[in-house]
Amino acid sequence: MKDIIDGFLKFQRNVFPQRAKLFKDLATQQSPRALFISCSDSRLVPELVTQREPGDLFVIRNAGNIVPSYGPEPGGVSASVEYAVAALQVADIVICGHSDCGAMTAISTCKCLDHMPAVASWLRYADSARVVNEAHHHEDGHSKVRAMVRENVIAQLANIQTHPSVRLALDEGRVTLHGWIYDIESGRIDAFDGSTGDFVSLADNPQVHAISHPTKHIA
Amino acid sequence: MKDIIDGFLKFQRNVFPQRAKLFKDLATQQSPRALFISCSDSRLVPELVTQREPGDLFVIRNAGNIVPSYGPEPGGVSASVEYAVAALQVADIVICGHSDCGAMTAISTCKCLDHMPAVASWLRYADSARVVNEAHHHEDGHSKVRAMVRENVIAQLANIQTHPSVRLALDEGRVTLHGWIYDIESGRIDAFDGSTGDFVSLADNPQVHAISHPTKHIA
Amino acid sequence: MKDIIDGFLKFQRNVFPQRAKLFKDLATQQSPRALFISCSDSRLVPELVTQREPGDLFVIRNAGNIVPSYGPEPGGVSASVEYAVAALQVADIVICGHSDCGAMTAISTCKCLDHMPAVASWLRYADSARVVNEAHHHEDGHSKVRAMVRENVIAQLANIQTHPSVRLALDEGRVTLHGWIYDIESGRIDAFDGSTGDFVSLADNPQVHAISHPTKHIA
Amino acid sequence: MKDIIDGFLKFQRNVFPQRAKLFKDLATQQSPRALFISCSDSRLVPELVTQREPGDLFVIRNAGNIVPSYGPEPGGVSASVEYAVAALQVADIVICGHSDCGAMTAISTCKCLDHMPAVASWLRYADSARVVNEAHHHEDGHSKVRAMVRENVIAQLANIQTHPSVRLALDEGRVTLHGWIYDIESGRIDAFDGSTGDFVSLADNPQVHAISHPTKHIA
Amino acid sequence: MKDIIDGFLKFQRNVFPQRAKLFKDLATQQSPRALFISCSDSRLVPELVTQREPGDLFVIRNAGNIVPSYGPEPGGVSASVEYAVAALQVADIVICGHSDCGAMTAISTCKCLDHMPAVASWLRYADSARVVNEAHHHEDGHSKVRAMVRENVIAQLANIQTHPSVRLALDEGRVTLHGWIYDIESGRIDAFDGSTGDFVSLADNPQVHAISHPTKHIA
Amino acid sequence: MKDIIDGFLKFQRNVFPQRAKLFKDLATQQSPRALFISCSDSRLVPELVTQREPGDLFVIRNAGNIVPSYGPEPGGVSASVEYAVAALQVADIVICGHSDCGAMTAISTCKCLDHMPAVASWLRYADSARVVNEAHHHEDGHSKVRAMVRENVIAQLANIQTHPSVRLALDEGRVTLHGWIYDIESGRIDAFDGSTGDFVSLADNPQVHAISHPTKHIA
Numbered sequence A, B, C, D, E, F: 001m002k003d004i005i006d007g008f009l010k011f012q013r014n015v016f017p018q019r020a021k022l023f024k025d026l027a028t029q030q031s032p033r034a035l036f037i038s039c040s041d042s043r044l045v046p047e048l049v050t051q052r053e054p055g056d057l058f059v060i061r062n063a064g065n066i067v068p069s070y071g072p073e074p075g076g077v078s079a080s081v082e083y084a085v086a087a088l089q090v091a092d093i094v095i096c097g098h099s100d101c102g103a104m105t106a107i108s109t110c111k112c113l114d115h116m117p118a119v120a121s122w123l124r125y126a127d128s129a130r131v132v133n134e135a136h137h138h139e140d141g142h143s144k145v146r147a148m149v150r151e152n153v154i155a156q157l158a159n160i161q162t163h164p165s166v167r168l169a170l171d172e173g174r175v176t177l178h179g180w181i182y183d184i185e186s187g188r189i190d191a192f193d194g195s196t197g198d199f200v201s202l203a204d205n206p207q208v209h210a211i212s213h214p215t216k217h218i219a
């Protein structure tokens, strides 16, 4: 904990003064342009990877970057999505998975989760990705985890489209959905291309996105 | 979205290379020392405020930095807490509220949330803070919101102690709980002192903490 | 009730004997080719409208032809969808709304449902359709109900894609989803065209369908 | 799917014109006299077996013809029952099981349902029938399934009596409950006789019914 | 609290010694013959009213002597009923309401319960009694509360019959259900007579009971 | 049942007349000073052990004297706690476990509860006590059960502090929490001392209590 406190003291001494004007402007309002949903994993820092400043990203983080589909007992993710889309009117939503994800590894290796019942229960929201991934052939365990990470992002993109606030924003053409995979070792991001169903390099395809209209599907 | 993509390209070009060794070491494992639970608010970036690097903080972020008490239908916060404490064995848990919180403002001004039913439902997990705060006298609306932010941190500290993984870790003396309030305008952090029940300046009291033992209470 | 009993006696006397061979074949097995999901409304009889015989259609009927998105507390619709897709391996799923639907009328006229709390609760699964429909301009109440019926079918098509069994079947290319609106007065059916996002006459467009592949979307 | 589309075209061409007057009368209202609750099974078509026309039967169909008891999270069956009884004021409710029911077979043979978790969850609403049936002696597996189908109808008759709308209607003497078993191979229906607790041939006992008063029981 | 502690000291000093043998026999086992379900109300002490000793009654007490119908999320009442019937094999179950019940008064006077949301939620399990009672004519508010207390006992008798353990015990003829109303002022108990649907004096009708067989109803 | 009826007749004849005045005073109001939460176990009669009269104790009894933490689906215990604290304004809350508790024995011996699913589900509210107790060393099974009974009382004291009504009352200094263990064989009560975290003899320490202030903890 000492490191964290020392870090805070360093922030107060060195970092805050440089941004004093920014923080003053932010003191009574925020108007982030994007909602960023990623894993709680310590290795993926959304603001670092996108080089964003305070005030730029509204962030949801949980184990497995999961977005439960909408239902009568909405929890924290549903509430935060609703707040971001309906109140803050974000223009973009990024669902960002990552390599070596502990949650996706647990799912794809069928690791026993009896001693972590809350984790087991939560990961059921990735069931639709899991059953699809189980039905595919994988070279080895490593490939299977990698594929699971991708299927999970695709499944959460389906889940988020059941949220009223998201459907309305899509219908009004004021939000775009993005599905990303961040690779820890290489710093590369692959993005889901909704027009082809493939993941492509974000650096090479900066315009790529997953969904920008609610009612059309490739028939 | 262009800013975010440009930020990522800048990250790849300038920031990643400087940390290539760190990211290589982190590619297949994480061992964060702390769980940091804060609001989704764009203005509070945990890793910036504590000057932490990738790999240091396991982070949960949701509207209102809420931790539902443990029950038979655990959601994303419960799962992420369990994973952090039982699997990653973090030594410290920080629940960090902040000034001008939209969620706490909604609660303390009784703002109508009919058009945001998921938010309304989620904020019920702050009910125990709300009823306490409603019963107190406040100078004005601004003071009431400030007090609500604090009561909420205290209430979530109570909630998190109902989680089996947390109780076990407290019982084994391997986790310490911290309750913080970050002030956006001044960059100051006040921390809850469990021995007095007051919030004090973290900079002046770097040893302060909320709870480090499960079974003792001021009688 | 007398009419119903008399109807049954007539069935036994006149109708059953003609189909005795069919019923004998069906005595110990069913292999329906399609899952038909429609409203409980008495005026829309799936087997009559599609001129299907016993053994042809696996049928789910509830107020509003609603398919809750998948979650940890699956109910009767989720179970029946799972059974149809995973066990019976149906090749087509039709979600069929209809004109003058009492459920959709209640939603679009904001009729007070305090005296029918279970109906009010159930119709929340059409919330994503409701908020989209509320945001549109409608000529009059009648048009608004008609539009609500359509938005509801589109929303339920989104919901059903969160079901693991459906995602797997779509991924394996062995199921096609259809969204229909049956007009009671004219006997006409309009079908949702996933390639354009419009509803078109089924009689004129017998090949039209909503979705046949899980991962592609119009970007 | 081609058969279904062709069936619809045939309906439009041949069947609809004969009933054009009926459908015109039904265009803006329904007043069904009965609520019919049966299995989603493709082999039991309620309107065929009772020779009913469009407008006659309000129909709920789900896997296992199950009626969850009333609780704080009412689902689709509860909503549809409430709408039928409170809004449409049906005079009779038929809960109709059938021979060779896949759901009841799964229960009575303890078939592993791990790959169909939604089905497993849903069938717990038949638990009270299952434990009673397990405690009885059965000649063989076939007899056990047959008995399970009957116990299930009896259990659902108990469940439906916990619904406020049903209790009120029973109290006011304006609804009668019926429990039926339809035999696919023979076309026979057996009905539960509430005065004796036995199932008897409906053809021979057209007056038989299960319950017509809420507060009396054989002591 | 001093009174309670003094009472305990008196118990230790005077009451325990007289029953030392009984308590020694009970130290490692209980075999109560009955399950007694009554309100948390301080004025109705089950063991006093029935002059029972420790070891005689397994007791459930909650606000309103409510027994939720059985469902997939069983709570404390369901668990305690199951334990009493399946594990302890009690031969009788008494559901005992009482005069001047605060819970029933709140329901029948439509008292605003906004400040007690948990109470409001819990009392929904008495909804089927409430809607029946609302539909009846009552002389005055006092009569309405009295009637509500009775309807509630009848409704809870319906609810408890959806519990698997109870249905099995009824089916095996090893449990009898009783519905009682205790009048605080007079010390009188009225019991529900399942053969007539009326409440009668228990003192005058010691044999009366509500239900002793699961499958028969007055048709 | 005859014993119970005879007991009631004896109550009416002998016991009621002696307290006729008390019951008359209680006929239209109760003002209990304490909420007593104990197990449904037949061997622990709260009013006997504390020598209290009708009107003195508001009592909640369920298998395992469990108090679920507060959440969006409050059940009977939450409602009864809320009513006692917010409406009746009790000054003390006692959570009382006991020796040889069947529920705690089931937990600590990992007894299979497959045949009692409602009990298994309910006992999950003691999970935080179970995992702590599992991690400790115990001399033998008997010691383990004894320790489980104690850990459970401590865990339920944590749970009850998540209830809004309790937090408010603690904050206003108008309620004190007590954690007791009653020993059936000896009639002894041990009470949890919040200032030390130990259980001590209540007879020797009549002032001992668990918690009387919400926001202070031993840091």
Ligand SMILES: [Zn+2]
Binding pocket: A039, A040, A041, A063, A064, A065, A098, A100, A101, A102, A103, A104
């Ligand atoms: Zn991860």
Ligand SMILES: [Zn+2]
Binding pocket: B039, B040, B041, B063, B064, B065, B098, B100, B101, B102, B103, B104
């Ligand atoms: Zn905030």
Ligand SMILES: [Zn+2]
Binding pocket: C039, C040, C041, C063, C064, C065, C098, C100, C101, C102, C103, C104
């Ligand atoms: Zn309809």
Ligand SMILES: [Zn+2]
Binding pocket: D039, D040, D041, D063, D064, D065, D098, D100, D101, D102, D103, D104
């Ligand atoms: Zn069936």
Ligand SMILES: [Zn+2]
Binding pocket: E039, E040, E041, E063, E064, E065, E098, E100, E101, E102, E103, E104
């Ligand atoms: Zn009461």
Ligand SMILES: [Zn+2]
Binding pocket: F039, F040, F041, F063, F064, F065, F098, F100, F101, F102, F103, F104
């Ligand atoms: Zn016990």
